[in-house]
Amino acid sequence: MKKTLTLILLLGTSLFANVEKGKAVYAANCAICHTINGGNGMGPDFNMVAYSRTKEEIEYYAKDPYSLAKAFGYSANAMPTLPLEDQEFKDVADYISSLQPFKKWMIKKKK
Numbered sequence: 001m002k003k004t005l006t007l008i009l010l011l012g013t014s015l016f017a018n019v020e021k022g023k024a025v026y027a028a029n030c031a032i033c034h035t036i037n038g039g040n041g042m043g044p045d046f047n048m049v050a051y052s053r054t055k056e057e058i059e060y061y062a063k064d065p066y067s068l069a070k071a072f073g074y075s076a077n078a079m080p081t082l083p084l085e086d087q088e089f090k091d092v093a094d095y096i097s098s099l100q101p102f103k104k105w106m107i108k109k110k111k
C-alpha cells in the first residue's frame, strides 16, 4: 500500500510540468519579447494570453509559432522558433497558464 502510494506520487510529480521551472524558462527565453504585467513587448502580454488560451495552445504555439500564426489570427509570424526541450515548453506553458488561476472556473461559469 505504502509502495503504491509512493509510486503514484512519484508519477504525479514527474508527469506534471513545474511552474517554478517554467518561470525560469520564461525569464531566460520569453521575457525579452513578452511582458506579464501589461507592459509593452514585441509579443502579446502573457497575462492576457493566459486568459484567452489554454495551456495546450500556449505550449503548441511556443513550439511552432510559424505553423500556427495564421490559426491564432496573425497575418504574419514574427516570433522565432526557440530551440527548447519539450519539457521546457510544457513548464513554461504551465507557468503562463498559472497567471490566471481562476480562468477555468470563469469559463465553466459562462456555460
Ligand code: HEC
Pocket: 025, 026, 029, 030, 031, 032, 033, 034, 042, 043, 044, 049, 052, 053, 057, 058, 059, 061, 062, 065, 069, 072, 074, 076, 077, 078, 079, 080, 082, 092, 093
Ligand atoms: C523575439 C521575440 C519573441 C520571443 C523571444 C518569444 N516570443 Fe512569443 N510571440 C512573439 C510575437 C511577435 C508574437 C505574435 C505572433 C507572432 O508573430 O508569431 C508572439 C506570440 C506568442 C504566443 C501566442 C499568443 C496569443 O495568444 O496569440 C504565445 C503563446 C507565445 N508567443 C509564447 C512564447 C513563449 C512561451 C516564449 C518563450 C519560450 C516566447 N513566446 C518567446 C515574440 C516573441
